Every structure is written in structure tokens, then in C-alpha cells.
Amino acid sequence: MSTAPTVYDVAERSGVSIATVSRVYRNPDSVRAETRERVLAAARELGYVPSGNARGLASRSTGVLGLCFPDYSDPDAEAEATEAEEEDAATLYADQIIRGMERAARRHGYALLIAASLKGGPESLVAKVAGRVDGFAVLARTVPTQELEVISRRQPVVMLAGPREGTDHLDHLDHIEVANFDGQHELTRHLIEDHGLRRLAYIGSAEESPDVEARFRGYLAACRTGGVRVSDEPDLRVAMMTQAEGERAVDVLLAREGERPDALVFANDQLAVGALHALQQQGLRVPDDVVVTGFDGIPLSRLVRPALTTVRQPMLRMGEEAVELLIKRLTGTRDTEPVSLMLPVTVVRRASCGCGKADDAGPERR
Amino acid sequence: MSTAPTVYDVAERSGVSIATVSRVYRNPDSVRAETRERVLAAARELGYVPSGNARGLASRSTGVLGLCFPDYSDPDAEAEATEAEEEDAATLYADQIIRGMERAARRHGYALLIAASLKGGPESLVAKVAGRVDGFAVLARTVPTQELEVISRRQPVVMLAGPREGTDHLDHLDHIEVANFDGQHELTRHLIEDHGLRRLAYIGSAEESPDVEARFRGYLAACRTGGVRVSDEPDLRVAMMTQAEGERAVDVLLAREGERPDALVFANDQLAVGALHALQQQGLRVPDDVVVTGFDGIPLSRLVRPALTTVRQPMLRMGEEAVELLIKRLTGTRDTEPVSLMLPVTVVRRASCGCGKADDAGPERR
DNA sequence: CATACGACTGTAAGCGCATTCATTTTAGGT
DNA sequence: ACCTAAAATGAATGCGCTTACAGTCGTATG
Numbered sequence: 006m007s008t009a010p011t012v013y014d015v016a017e018r019s020g021v022s023i024a025t026v027s028r029v030y031r032n033p034d035s036v037r038a039e040t041r042e043r044v045l046a047a048a049r050e051l052g053y054v055p056s057g058n059a060r061g062l063a064s065r066s067t068g069v070l071g072l073c074f075p076d077y078s079d080p081d082a083e084a085e086a087t088e089a090e091e092e093d094a095a096t097l098y099a100d101q102i103i104r105g106m107e108r109a110a111r112r113h114g115y116a117l118l119i120a121a122s123l124k125g126g127p128e129s130l131v132a133k134v135a136g137r138v139d140g141f142a143v144l145a146r147t148v149p150t151q152e153l154e155v156i157s158r159r160q161p162v163v164m165l166a167g168p169r170e171g172t173d174h175l176d177h178l179d180h181i182e183v184a185n186f187d188g189q190h191e192l193t194r195h196l197i198e199d200h201g202l203r204r205l206a207y208i209g210s211a212e213e214s215p216d217v218e219a220r221f222r223g224y225l226a227a228c229r230t231g232g233v234r235v236s237d238e239p240d241l242r243v244a245m246m247t248q249a250e251g252e253r254a255v256d257v258l259l260a261r262e263g264e265r266p267d268a269l270v271f272a273n274d275q276l277a278v279g280a281l282h283a284l285q286q287q288g289l290r291v292p293d294d295v296v297v298t299g300f301d302g303i304p305l306s307r308l309v310r311p312a313l314t315t316v317r318q319p320m321l322r323m324g325e326e327a328v329e330l331l332i333k334r335l336t337g338t339r340d341t342e343p344v345s346l347m348l349p350v351t352v353v354r355r356a357s358c359g360c361g362k363a364d365d366a367g368p369e370r371r
Numbered sequence: 372m373s374t375a376p377t378v379y380d381v382a383e384r385s386g387v388s389i390a391t392v393s394r395v396y397r398n399p400d401s402v403r404a405e406t407r408e409r410v411l412a413a414a415r416e417l418g419y420v421p422s423g424n425a426r427g428l429a430s431r432s433t434g435v436l437g438l439c440f441p442d443y444s445d446p447d448a449e450a451e452a453t454e455a456e457e458e459d460a461a462t463l464y465a466d467q468i469i470r471g472m473e474r475a476a477r478r479h480g481y482a483l484l485i486a487a488s489l490k491g492g493p494e495s496l497v498a499k500v501a502g503r504v505d506g507f508a509v510l511a512r513t514v515p516t517q518e519l520e521v522i523s524r525r526q527p528v529v530m531l532a533g534p535r536e537g538t539d540h541l542d543h544l545d546h547i548e549v550a551n552f553d554g555q556h557e558l559t560r561h562l563i564e565d566h567g568l569r570r571l572a573y574i575g576s577a578e579e580s581p582d583v584e585a586r587f588r589g590y591l592a593a594c595r596t597g598g599v600r601v602s603d604e605p606d607l608r609v610a611m612m613t614q615a616e617g618e619r620a621v622d623v624l625l626a627r628e629g630e631r632p633d634a635l636v637f638a639n640d641q642l643a644v645g646a647l648h649a650l651q652q653q654g655l656r657v658p659d660d661v662v663v664t665g666f667d668g669i670p671l672s673r674l675v676r677p678a679l680t681t682v683r684q685p686m687l688r689m690g691e692e693a694v695e696l697l698i699k700r701l702t703g704t705r706d707t708e709p710v711s712l713m714l715p716v717t718v719v720r721r722a723s724c725g726c727g728k729a730d731d732a733g734p735e736r737r
Numbered sequence: 738c739a740t741a742c743g744a745c746t747g748t749a750a751g752c753g754c755a756t757t758c759a760t761t762t763t764a765g766g767t
Numbered sequence: 768a769c770c771t772a773a774a775a776t777g778a779a780t781g782c783g784c785t786t787a788c789a790g791t792c793g794t795a796t797g
Contacts, residue, residue: 023747027784027785035745036746054502059782060783062422062783064785100469116503137423137435387776431783
């Protein structure tokens, strides 16, 4: 690991100037073939790799896009996380978005720099990322808005998920969100109108997520339209949106006096899957005794029995769109109006609401 | 997006020299509190973000680690990939490794740069990554060995998965692999000795993966030790390790004349899950009529019915170990001997081999 | 044979920040 | 009030590469 070779070394060894070495990499055709070969040979022998830093400094662009997302879990936790932990909803999200962004970025010749925010850690995260990329995406509520505000004046930033309203100063940021309201609304409408269900129960989350709130509002709206009486609050709020909490939710709900609900509408798939399990143990059949629905459309949702009716979020696509937006800003002529995309979701009707064959849970085919 | 402010701007605005501005960020305590505040204030007003490039150039270190992995899928494919595609085994691997690396990297104050190799694309991928990071990991067979050879002389590189033998020139690289042989061996032994199965069939892959080969060798060894007669070749090789192929494999196998096997040993979980589905459709019960096993331990494996007996690979941990190795090299005194880690795997006995309650498929609890 | 060009290649000036060394302050001591 | 060590700060240099801009040739033109 002695000190790495530089353009100077290569230049000297191949008997040309550093400018020529640089050209060989930046613009090969501008160098005579013979010279080029000589340079390349020298570079190979020396083990030369152009310094991304120097290149970035000189050309003021890095060829890298970034993504900041909330931290998966306690980084100091034991390496072997439990399986349950590994399926944390946020984790799943991030994976998908990362995939989408990486793919799209690559298509445009960019690499992807990712960094999760340590909860409570130094907020330097964004700055670190921001300083090394040409533009980046931020998962909502990952970064203090004020910090973003400052940075976004200097480079393209796109905000992912979370409605833009409320995020005061950030109105000039590009923004991509998912149609949470519409999705939950349509799903609820389906339950009410198509399945004739009237006694619905919504299980939400204690956490203050704009996305989750939007779902609940969609639910409320559909109920009202459908003439179903509901309160302004979820019938139950769980602490976290995990399977374990989903199971607990069922226990709590069933223990309540009064009529048992026809349908349990969960704020996400994790909860719903947990509920499925608990209901089974309680001897209740889904969907015959009670209907269950989720939200997100994680892979798991179609593998459980009965397969879960849910709303699929296009997270992968969100990642791709984010990159497209960034690229547009980067290559764009002038800074135009901030863009706000609302990605459509799809209601996936499966067995848990009474649609589809009850048996449908095997691997779906294309 | 006018030209971004630099140390000079901040220095001027706060009436200090650029050296002081730099100190405020690098070593805050070396600057008087009052001065520091003044600088910080100016920075805030200007929207100053230190340039990672310049910093990296000057300090010759980036604070970034990298990962190169095989490309997920055709980047030009339609955005909305089918669900089947999204579950590509390689994808799952990469996700886990990315997670592990990101987490570990963060713990050490590093960010993670990821880039998938475009199949057939310009091999500049590695160079690009290499030029922007302090060290990086490479998933086996992602990068031409020769290129790696050159780069690894200049910065820490750790090779992930794939045995080191055969990879000729790369013997000096750090290397982490998973005990594929041991895992498959133990699993096979379990089937033979504990379940008394004698007619096994191994379904492998046409693709030449050292890991997959190691599994098969483990299978062979266990069969021989157990006195089970087997040929030197897998009973069947599939084109890709997908669920669809797994289903097809079952059809092929069952169509063959001769006794039906007691157990189908698949080279990975994807195949096994597909097989489970096909068997169900054929009216065969698992594990009563035929035992099925997989390999990998993907989340999906415990959600199918019956839950799949498999060998769990610690991919997340692999990512973490990779980072630890890199960090060690980076901070290490001198270049020591190349390290080669073999991560242990765990045989997970579930319903599909006759262990565990047949019903065990709900979400497991911690 | 002189003039123009076009194709290459070399020169030189930064890019934005870290850092060493020198210089100026400030804090103690007496 | 005066001297010294420690703390702050400034000046200057270079990290490795890109990029005008300026030469250098070789050759098509007139």
C-alpha cells in the first residue's frame, strides 16, 4: 500500500505530459492511438487508478448520487439480528428504494452513495453525503428540515415520501410521494361496497407519520362515503408497526366488549401478517369470520395464508423516479418549478378479503 | 444553484482565514468558541457545505467504503419489474450485504458507495468505485480478476463469497466466504441419518458458481459417508435459480421413470419454494410423500407452507465482517498476511423435512 | 516553396480544503 | 508591569486532475 501512483507517475513512465494522461481517460479519441496505448500500458504496470477526488475537484462533479434514509436499527446491536428485526418495514422500504435508485443511477452512469442517519447521532450525515455527491434523495423525516433547506440551495435534493405540506420551508424541493390516501380509500371502498362489510376497525400507529396519517384519512373518507359510521380516531394505535404488535392488536381488539368487527384494516402489512397469525390461533377464519387487509405490498404479503389483500407501493419505482428527477435537475437548463410527483398505488385483492382463490398463495407467475 | 460557497467565502464573511474555517470543521476545539460561532454562523448564512472532493484530495482519504456487486437485472428493463424478478436470489444477497456493510460502515464513521456491474458494460465500474473510496468489497465474479489484482495493490479490497482457490492471482486479497460445503453436508447428513432417507435427488444449477459447487460437494460427501449411492453429477441442473425453474424441476423429476426420490435437495431456497408449489399442485404432500430442502435461509423460506428446511447464510454478517476487515487494513499498522474468513452457517430444521410442527409457518417470535 | 490548417501534445492555472510552520494573542506567574 | 509558555490564527503549499490556451509538426493548398 505504498503511496498510490498519480498522473505524474504515469506521465513520466510513458514519456508524455500529465495533460495527455488525463485526456486518455477523459477523451480517448483526442489522443493518437499509439500514444494512448503507451499511456495505458504504463498505467497498467503502475496500477494507476484515477483519483475520484481530484477528478471531482477539478471538474466539479462527482458522478455520484446519494440517498439518506432513517437508520435501520441500532448499529450497536448484536450482529445477528433476529429475523423479526430484519423485516422491519423501514428496512424493506429502504432496500427497495436503494435498488431502484442504484439501477436508475447506473443507467445514467452514476454510482450511489448511501448513508443511514444514526438516530440522535451527529447530524453531519447529510453534510457528509451532500459534500460528495452531485445530488441526492432524502427519505422524509430523516434529516432536520433546516439543514436540508440550506443544502438544497446548492444542489438538487429530492424528498421521498411524506407529504410536502407541513414541511414548511421545503416547498422548493422536488418531492415524490405515494398515493397513500387514494390507496387506502380505494381499498376501504372495496371492502364496503364490493364485500358489503359494515363493521370496520382501523389499526393505526402511534408514530406520527404523514404517510400513515394519509392512509387513515383515506379510510375515513371511504367510510363516510360508504355510509359507515366511524370515529375520528383509529380503533387502535400500536406502538410500532411490527408483526408482534399486529398480534397483540388482535388480542386487544377481540377482548373488547361489543360486536366483533367484520374487517380489520391495518396500516401496514407487517401488522396485518401478525394479525393473521393471531387470528388463526384464536380459531378465527380469514376471510370467513373476519377480513384482514394490509398496506405496502411487501413480498411477504402474498406468501402468507391466506394471501393478504393490500395496497402495493411502488418503492422501487420511487427510487428510480428520484434519480430521474435529480438527473433532470443536473442536466436541466435552468432551475424550473419544483416538481411534485404522486406515484399511484395498486390495490391488490387477494384471499384475505375474500377475493381470489382462498388457496392462492403459491408463487405467482408472470 | 449558483456556484457553491467555499471556505474562502466563509472565511471572508466571518473575517478569519481559510485555515480557521477548516479547523472549525476538522478540529473544532482548536478554535476559540467565539471565533467558531462566528464562522459557523457565516457558513449557515451562506449555505456552506464542505466539498468532500477537496477534503478527500487534501487529506487523501474519503471516509467512504465501497461495494461492487453483480447487477440486479437488466437496467433497461421496464421499471415495473415483476414480483418474481424482484426476488432474484442475487438481489436478496446484495440487499443483505449492503445492509450489513452500511451498518458496520456507519459505526465506523464511513458512508457506503455501491455500484452494480453492468453485465457486458464498460468494466470501468471498479475503477470508478476504487477511485472514490478508501477500500471496498467485491462480490465474487463481479469484476475481472486482473483488474482487481492491480487495484488491490493500492488499497484494501475484500472479496466476498466464492472460494479463493482458483482465483489465481488474488491470493493476497482478504476474503470472506460462507461454509457452503459444511452447510450442505450437515443438512444432507441430517436427512440421511436422522430421517433415514436414502433416495435423494440434488437439483443444482447450470451456472458455474463456486459456492453452488461447494454445496454440491458437501452433498456428495455426506451421501458417501452415509452410504447413499449417488452419481457425480446433480440429478438435475436448472438454468436459473428461480422459483419458476424450481417448479419446472419438479415436473421434470416426476416425469422420469423409476422410483420417486424421498427427498429433493435444492441448491437454493428459490428453487425449493417453487418446488413446494409444484408438488402441492401435483398432489404430493411435503414432507410425508417427499422431503424438500433449500439453501440460503431467505425470509421467504420460513413463510411458505410447509416451512422450508434450509441452511441459513449470514449475509448480513458477511457485510459487516467485510467492513471490519477493511477498517482493520485501513488503520492497521502494516500490511499483514491476507485474511480468509469462513463464516459458519446454520441448518434450520423446519417442517419441509419432517422436523418442526407441520403447522409452523406463522411469524416466528423472538 | 510559403501559408494554412488540423491533429496532437505540452504549459500552466486553478478546483476547495488540510496542514505545517511562523506569527500573534492570551493567559499565567512573579 | 514584564517575561514565558500555551493557545489561536494566518500564510503558504500541495493533494491529483481537468482544461483553456499555446505550441509543434506534418501536410494539404495556392
